[in-house]
Amino acid sequence: MRKNVLVVGAGGVGRVVAHKCALNSDILGDIHIASRSAEKCRAIVESIHEKKHMRSNAKLEWHQLDAMDVQATVDLIRKANAQIVINVGSAFVNMSVLSACLETGAAYIDTAIHEDPRKICETPPWYGNYEWKRAEECAKRGVTAILGAGFDPGVVNAYARLAKDEHFDQIKDIDIVDINAGSHGKYFATNFDPEINFREFTGVVYSWQNGAWQTNKMFEIGKEFDLPVVGKRKAYLTGHDEIHSLSRNFPNANVRFWMGFGDHYITVFNVLKNLGLLSEQPVKTAEGLEVVPLKVVKAVLPDPASLAPDYTGKTCIGDFISGTKDGVDKEIFVYNVADHKEAFNEVGAQGISYTAGVPAAVAALLIAQGDWDVRKMANVEELSPWPFIKGLHQNGLKTFLKDERGEDRLISE
Amino acid sequence: MRKNVLVVGAGGVGRVVAHKCALNSDILGDIHIASRSAEKCRAIVESIHEKKHMRSNAKLEWHQLDAMDVQATVDLIRKANAQIVINVGSAFVNMSVLSACLETGAAYIDTAIHEDPRKICETPPWYGNYEWKRAEECAKRGVTAILGAGFDPGVVNAYARLAKDEHFDQIKDIDIVDINAGSHGKYFATNFDPEINFREFTGVVYSWQNGAWQTNKMFEIGKEFDLPVVGKRKAYLTGHDEIHSLSRNFPNANVRFWMGFGDHYITVFNVLKNLGLLSEQPVKTAEGLEVVPLKVVKAVLPDPASLAPDYTGKTCIGDFISGTKDGVDKEIFVYNVADHKEAFNEVGAQGISYTAGVPAAVAALLIAQGDWDVRKMANVEELSPWPFIKGLHQNGLKTFLKDERGEDRLISE
Incomplete structure (x- = not known):
C-alpha cells in the first residue's frame, strides 16, 4: 500500500486529477x-x-514548483512524504519529474510523452527517445512508472489489451478514434495549450501498418466514422503517443489513430500554418521586434480553461478493433462517451480535461491498492485492464462495447 | 509652365511614378x-x-526624408527647386507634405486620403476630416492641390465626369469595380503594405445611396460582374475614398465601390480578423512580451514588392454608369485593363502599383503643361477629363468604353 499523492500541474487536467484524488x-x-x-x-x-x-x-496543500528543477521536486516529494506522483504538467517536465521519482522511490504516473521544447513532432520511436531509456533503472530500483495513463494514451491502450485477452485470437487492426462533438461557442479555440495542441499537427503523421512505420501529411487521410451517441463524424489520421507502445505490444496489428476535426478547425489551422503563424521560429517585425508567431497566436486565442463553463455536448473516444476469433473475422468498438457540462458541474473542467484526468487518478488508486504497483516502467496495455476499467467506471467514465452483431452494452459496471 | 518634380515615397507606386516622370x-x-x-x-x-x-x-537624384517633418520637406522642395510634389508615401504623411507645398507654393498631388495611424477606417466625410479643411488656404495662396490622382480614386473619377459631360443628362448610379484577376503564385499576399491593406477592410463599409450614407459590413454585399477580358468576377461592396468626393459632386447618384476578392482571400482575411490577428491593439504573450498582432502578420506575409517579378494576369478597373440620355435609360462601362507582366517588364512593378502610379505622373504632366494647374484644391472629377485620359493612354493606360448596345471600343487614342 502506497499513499500521499503529489499532483504536478494545475491546468484543466490537473484540476480533474486533484478533485478525483480528493474524492478518494x-x-x-x-x-x-x-x-x-x-x-x-x-x-x-x-x-x-x-x-x-x-x-x-x-492534508490538502499546494506548492509553487518549477518541475524542471529535479532537486526542488525531490525536496517536495520528501517534504510531502508523497509515495505517488501524478505528472500532468507540461510535456517538457516528464524526464525531470521521473528523475525525482527514481531518486525518492515514489511511483510515477504521466499522461503524455516527453517533449523537447526545441523540437516539434519528433520521429518514432517516441517513448524510445526518452522514457524507455529509463526502464532498466526503474526495474533495478523497483520504481513503478506508469506511462501514458490518460484517456488516449491510456484507456484506449487498456481497451486494446482487453480485446486481446477476451475477444480475439488474432488482432489485425486497432483504430483509435477520438471525437470531440462538443461546442465551446467561440469562433475558434484549442482544448489544450495552443502551443502543445498545434505542435501535434504541424509535423509528419506516423502510423504503424504492415509491420512498419508509415508517414502521411496532416489532414491527408480522412475517414467518416459512424459512432454511438455522437453520430457520423469525420476524423483524420494523426500521430499519437499510443501508436508507438501499441506497435511494440501488437507488432502484427495495424495501429492507427484518428482525430476528429470539423471543417472550420481545419480551415483555421491551415490558414495559420500556411501563413507561418504556427512557427516557433522568431520573426522580426518592421519595427525590429523579435517575436515567435505561435506565441502571438496563443495570446489572441481564448485561454482553454476559460472554455469550460460554456462547453456543451459530448466526446466519444474508443477503439475499433478487428481480427479473428475461432477462425471467424469480427470487429468490435470499445468506447466511452463523456459530457462536457456534467464534467464542469462535477469538477469545474470541460470533458477533454475530464477524460484525460480521471484515468490518471484511477491509476494512482490502483498503485495505492497494489494492483498496478508493478515496480517497473509499464505502458497501460502491459497491465491488467479490468481493475482500471472498473475504477474508471466508479470515478465517472463508463465503458461500452459494441460487438460484431451491433449489440451495444455497458461492460464496466 | 511648372517643372522639377519631387516624388515622396519609394514603394511600388513611387517606383512607377519615378519611372514615368523620368520618361517625361x-x-x-x-x-x-x-x-x-x-x-x-x-x-x-x-x-x-x-x-x-x-x-x-x-537631374535624377534621391534624398532621405521623413515626410512627417514639414520643415525638412520644405527645405528639400526648395533645395530641389521642385514646383510639383507627387506624394505617394504612406497615407499618414498627406497633411505634412501638403503643408510644405502651401509654404513653398509647389503644386501637390496625392493618390489616397490622409489617415491617422491611431484610427482605423474613419467615418465620412473622409476628405472633410483633413484635406478639404485646407481648400480655402490653397485657393487663397493659389496653390494647386490635386487629390486622389491614382486609378481609384483618380481615373475612375475622371470616367464619371466624362460620362456626365458626354453620355448622360442624368446619372443614377456610379458603380466603380476594381478587379485584380492576376496571380502572384503565393499562398497569400497583399498587394500593398498589409497594415494599410487590411485596415481598409476591418471597419464599416460606407456607400452613398438615395442621397445618404449607407453602412454595411465588409463582405456583406457581394455581386458578380461580367467584365471584359477578365470575365465573371465576384466583387464586394467596400468603402473607398472616391465615394466621398463623388457623393459631393454627384449628390443625386448612388455611388458604390466594389472590390474583387476571391474566396481564398476572404477565408484567410476572416480567419485572421476573427482571431484578432488584424488588431492594432497590443496583446501580451505568456512570456510578457507586448506585441501588435497586425505587425506580426505583416512580418510573416511576403513583402508586396517581392511579388512583382512573378505576377501574371490582368487587372480590370472601371465605372458602370447608368442614367438617362434624351429620356432613355442606358448603362455604360468605362474601363482600363492592365497587365502585371507588362508593367513589370516596363518599370519593375506589378499591375496594381502601375495603375496607381501612372495617373499621378500624368497629373504632374498636366500641371506642368498648364491644363490642370488650377491654383486651388480639386478632386479629379472637378477637372477636365480628356487631357487626363489622353495622357494616360500615351503613358500606358488605355481607356475603353462598352456602350448600352454592348459595343466595346478604345476611346483614349
Whole structure:
C-alpha cells in the first residue's frame, strides 16, 4: 500500500486529477498540488473545499514548483512524504519529474510523452527517445512508472489489451478514434495549450501498418466514422503517443489513430500554418521586434480553461478493433462517451480535461491498492485492464462495447 | 509652365511614378525621389538608369526624408527647386507634405486620403476630416492641390465626369469595380503594405445611396460582374475614398465601390480578423512580451514588392454608369485593363502599383503643361477629363468604353 499523492500541474487536467484524488483521499491520503503558478494551485484547492470533495481529514496543500528543477521536486516529494506522483504538467517536465521519482522511490504516473521544447513532432520511436531509456533503472530500483495513463494514451491502450485477452485470437487492426462533438461557442479555440495542441499537427503523421512505420501529411487521410451517441463524424489520421507502445505490444496489428476535426478547425489551422503563424521560429517585425508567431497566436486565442463553463455536448473516444476469433473475422468498438457540462458541474473542467484526468487518478488508486504497483516502467496495455476499467467506471467514465452483431452494452459496471 | 518634380515615397507606386516622370523629363525637368528608406530610393534611381528612362539631361537624384517633418520637406522642395510634389508615401504623411507645398507654393498631388495611424477606417466625410479643411488656404495662396490622382480614386473619377459631360443628362448610379484577376503564385499576399491593406477592410463599409450614407459590413454585399477580358468576377461592396468626393459632386447618384476578392482571400482575411490577428491593439504573450498582432502578420506575409517579378494576369478597373440620355435609360462601362507582366517588364512593378502610379505622373504632366494647374484644391472629377485620359493612354493606360448596345471600343487614342 502506497499513499500521499503529489499532483504536478494545475491546468484543466490537473484540476480533474486533484478533485478525483480528493474524492478518494480515504484511500490516497494527503493530496499535494504543485505548479509554477501559485494562483492556479490555490484555485484548485479552493474548488475542492468548495465542493467538499475531501473524503478524509488528510492534508490538502499546494506548492509553487518549477518541475524542471529535479532537486526542488525531490525536496517536495520528501517534504510531502508523497509515495505517488501524478505528472500532468507540461510535456517538457516528464524526464525531470521521473528523475525525482527514481531518486525518492515514489511511483510515477504521466499522461503524455516527453517533449523537447526545441523540437516539434519528433520521429518514432517516441517513448524510445526518452522514457524507455529509463526502464532498466526503474526495474533495478523497483520504481513503478506508469506511462501514458490518460484517456488516449491510456484507456484506449487498456481497451486494446482487453480485446486481446477476451475477444480475439488474432488482432489485425486497432483504430483509435477520438471525437470531440462538443461546442465551446467561440469562433475558434484549442482544448489544450495552443502551443502543445498545434505542435501535434504541424509535423509528419506516423502510423504503424504492415509491420512498419508509415508517414502521411496532416489532414491527408480522412475517414467518416459512424459512432454511438455522437453520430457520423469525420476524423483524420494523426500521430499519437499510443501508436508507438501499441506497435511494440501488437507488432502484427495495424495501429492507427484518428482525430476528429470539423471543417472550420481545419480551415483555421491551415490558414495559420500556411501563413507561418504556427512557427516557433522568431520573426522580426518592421519595427525590429523579435517575436515567435505561435506565441502571438496563443495570446489572441481564448485561454482553454476559460472554455469550460460554456462547453456543451459530448466526446466519444474508443477503439475499433478487428481480427479473428475461432477462425471467424469480427470487429468490435470499445468506447466511452463523456459530457462536457456534467464534467464542469462535477469538477469545474470541460470533458477533454475530464477524460484525460480521471484515468490518471484511477491509476494512482490502483498503485495505492497494489494492483498496478508493478515496480517497473509499464505502458497501460502491459497491465491488467479490468481493475482500471472498473475504477474508471466508479470515478465517472463508463465503458461500452459494441460487438460484431451491433449489440451495444455497458461492460464496466 | 511648372517643372522639377519631387516624388515622396519609394514603394511600388513611387517606383512607377519615378519611372514615368523620368520618361517625361523633357517636359518635367529634374526628378527627385525622397523616402525614409535611402535603399529603396537608390534602387529606383538605379532602375531608371538601367532602363535608360531619363529623356533629358535633367537631374535624377534621391534624398532621405521623413515626410512627417514639414520643415525638412520644405527645405528639400526648395533645395530641389521642385514646383510639383507627387506624394505617394504612406497615407499618414498627406497633411505634412501638403503643408510644405502651401509654404513653398509647389503644386501637390496625392493618390489616397490622409489617415491617422491611431484610427482605423474613419467615418465620412473622409476628405472633410483633413484635406478639404485646407481648400480655402490653397485657393487663397493659389496653390494647386490635386487629390486622389491614382486609378481609384483618380481615373475612375475622371470616367464619371466624362460620362456626365458626354453620355448622360442624368446619372443614377456610379458603380466603380476594381478587379485584380492576376496571380502572384503565393499562398497569400497583399498587394500593398498589409497594415494599410487590411485596415481598409476591418471597419464599416460606407456607400452613398438615395442621397445618404449607407453602412454595411465588409463582405456583406457581394455581386458578380461580367467584365471584359477578365470575365465573371465576384466583387464586394467596400468603402473607398472616391465615394466621398463623388457623393459631393454627384449628390443625386448612388455611388458604390466594389472590390474583387476571391474566396481564398476572404477565408484567410476572416480567419485572421476573427482571431484578432488584424488588431492594432497590443496583446501580451505568456512570456510578457507586448506585441501588435497586425505587425506580426505583416512580418510573416511576403513583402508586396517581392511579388512583382512573378505576377501574371490582368487587372480590370472601371465605372458602370447608368442614367438617362434624351429620356432613355442606358448603362455604360468605362474601363482600363492592365497587365502585371507588362508593367513589370516596363518599370519593375506589378499591375496594381502601375495603375496607381501612372495617373499621378500624368497629373504632374498636366500641371506642368498648364491644363490642370488650377491654383486651388480639386478632386479629379472637378477637372477636365480628356487631357487626363489622353495622357494616360500615351503613358500606358488605355481607356475603353462598352456602350448600352454592348459595343466595346478604345476611346483614349
